[in-house]
Amino acid sequence: MVCKIKKGVAAREIKGRYYVVLPKEMKLVKLNKTGSFIFGLLSARVPEKLIPQKLAARYKVSPACAGRDLAEFIRELKKAGVLS
Amino acid sequence: MREKELAEITEADLIPAWAMLELTHRCNFKCSHCYVVKEKIKELSSAEVKDVLDQLAAAGCLFLAFTGGELFLRKDVFELLAYAVKKRFVVTVLTNAFLLDAAAARKLKALRIHEVSTSLYSLKAGVFDKVTGVAGSFTKVMGALRALKKAGVRVRIKTPLMTVNYAEEKSLAAFAKKNGFSVLFDPVLSPKNDGSVKNTGQKIKAGVLEEVVQRHCGGWSFSDKYPERNVLCSAGKNFAAVSPSGEVLPCLQLPLSAGTLREKSFNEIWKNSPVLKKIRGLKLSALKECAGCKNIRYCNRCPGLALLENGSLYGKSVSACEIAAVRSGCCNG
Numbered sequence: 001m002v003c004k005i006k007k008g009v010a011a012r013e014i015k016g017r018y019y020v021v022l023p024k025e026m027k028l029v030k031l032n033k034t035g036s037f038i039f040g041l042l043s044a045r046v047p048e049k050l051i052p053q054k055l056a057a058r059y060k061v062s063p064a065c066a067g068r069d070l071a072e073f074i075r076e077l078k079k080a081g082v083l084s
Numbered sequence: 085m086r087e088k089e090l091a092e093i094t095e096a097d098l099i100p101a102w103a104m105l106e107l108t109h110r111c112n113f114k115c116s117h118c119y120v121v122k123e124k125i126k127e128l129s130s131a132e133v134k135d136v137l138d139q140l141a142a143a144g145c146l147f148l149a150f151t152g153g154e155l156f157l158r159k160d161v162f163e164l165l166a167y168a169v170k171k172r173f174v175v176t177v178l179t180n181a182f183l184l185d186a187a188a189a190r191k192l193k194a195l196r197i198h199e200v201s202t203s204l205y206s207l208k209a210g211v212f213d214k215v216t217g218v219a220g221s222f223t224k225v226m227g228a229l230r231a232l233k234k235a236g237v238r239v240r241i242k243t244p245l246m247t248v249n250y251a252e253e254k255s256l257a258a259f260a261k262k263n264g265f266s267v268l269f270d271p272v273l274s275p276k277n278d279g280s281v282k283n284t285g286q287k288i289k290a291g292v293l294e295e296v297v298q299r300h301c302g303g304w305s306f307s308d309k310y311p312e313r314n315v316l317c318s319a320g321k322n323f324a325a326v327s328p329s330g331e332v333l334p335c336l337q338l339p340l341s342a343g344t345l346r347e348k349s350f351n352e353i354w355k356n357s358p359v360l361k362k363i364r365g366l367k368l369s370a371l372k373e374c375a376g377c378k379n380i381r382y383c384n385r386c387p388g389l390a391l392l393e394n395g396s397l398y399g400k401s402v403s404a405c406e407i408a409a410v411r412s413g414c415c416n417g
């Protein structure tokens with residue numbers, strides 16, 4: 001599965017956190033540290049399947065746990081219209 | 085409310101999260117109240133504008149408004165807007181809308197422009213055309229508003245209230261509401277960017293100003309805790325502006341060049357400009373007239389207007405004083 005940030009989604013990394021405008025609600029949200037890390041990887045077009053590994057290394061969790069967190073994060077952002 | 089939090093963080097850290105980019109000073113209208121001083125300048129090329137956008141994004145800018153002059157006079161405008169959307173800015177377009185037809189409106193929607201902001205001076209063709217100095221402009225702009233609405237583009241109407249149109253505020257507000265547009269009224273006319281006031285002849289006079297300001301009685305939020313916030317602003321702190329020739333300004337209303345992007349990077353100018361350092365260092369205690377003013381809690385002083393009206397960044401702003409006095413009277417019975 002290829003997961004991409006949708007065209008026209010406004011976002012900026014400011015002081016280590018991503019601020020993203022949710023397109024459906026036109027609402028500005030601030031991602032938490034982990035979310036910002038994942039969003040940064042998605043912005044840099046890192047393939048989704050490589051992200052759990054990077055998450056696990058960064059936050060010293062098991063790849064399985066990182067995979068679950070990633071799946072949850074992606075589900076939320078898809079629902080909000082941020083990811084395709 | 086994330087925008088407020090973002091404003092506080094970026095103001096403290098001097099990150100230009102908000103910016104305005106003037107693409108041109110050329111215009112197809114001749115508005116009587118226009119503040120732009122038209123000089124012969126070499127506008128930034130498409131490639132230069134894109135480079136500015138890259139630099140603004142890298143500096144942390146998220147909210148970007150494109151303005152002019154009339155930006156749709158530039159042939160590359162859609163290319164530049166598309167680039168800005170690709171760079172993930174929240175893009176707002178400030179236009180007189182004269183050149184926007186149905187195809188342009190659909191393009192703006194497809195580009196996912198956040199909002200189009202346009203001035204609607206009147207619902208009467210004669211009044212509108214008199215303000216713009218262009219016969220037929222009312223018909224064209226109303227057509228553009230219909231096209232934008234049909235295309236599903238968010239629209240904001242901005243109306244400077246002047247002697248010729250203040251009486252229309254209610255009907256303009258009703259028009260905006262009926263069409264799902266947001267609306268903003270402003271009784272302040274800025275002098276021209278060279279300080280000349282020849283464009284302020286339509287400014288509403290004292291008795292009428294009271295009537296206009298009182299319509300909004302109670303709708304203001306001022307800081308009692310931080311009164312300096314009422315008389316200073318975020319220009320040059322978390323707000324930047326860029327002129328058509330690449331001058332970096334603290335704000336379009338504060339036309340003091342901090343440096344030119346044709347000579348230095350945005351980052352270098354933003355970090356080291358003495359002009360920006362001076363503006364960032366302004367303190368309430370240095371504003372002698374304002375520091376002791378009894379109306380400070382009702383004031384919306386703009387440092388740029390103070391400079392243009394009185395020639396001093398440290399002085400009062402006559403238009404802010406007039407409005408603050410009315411608000412004070414209004415709130416204190």
Ligand code: SF4
Nearest residue numbers: 374377383400401405
């Ligand atoms: S009302 Fe005038 S003098 Fe008082 S704070 Fe505002 S600008 Fe300054």
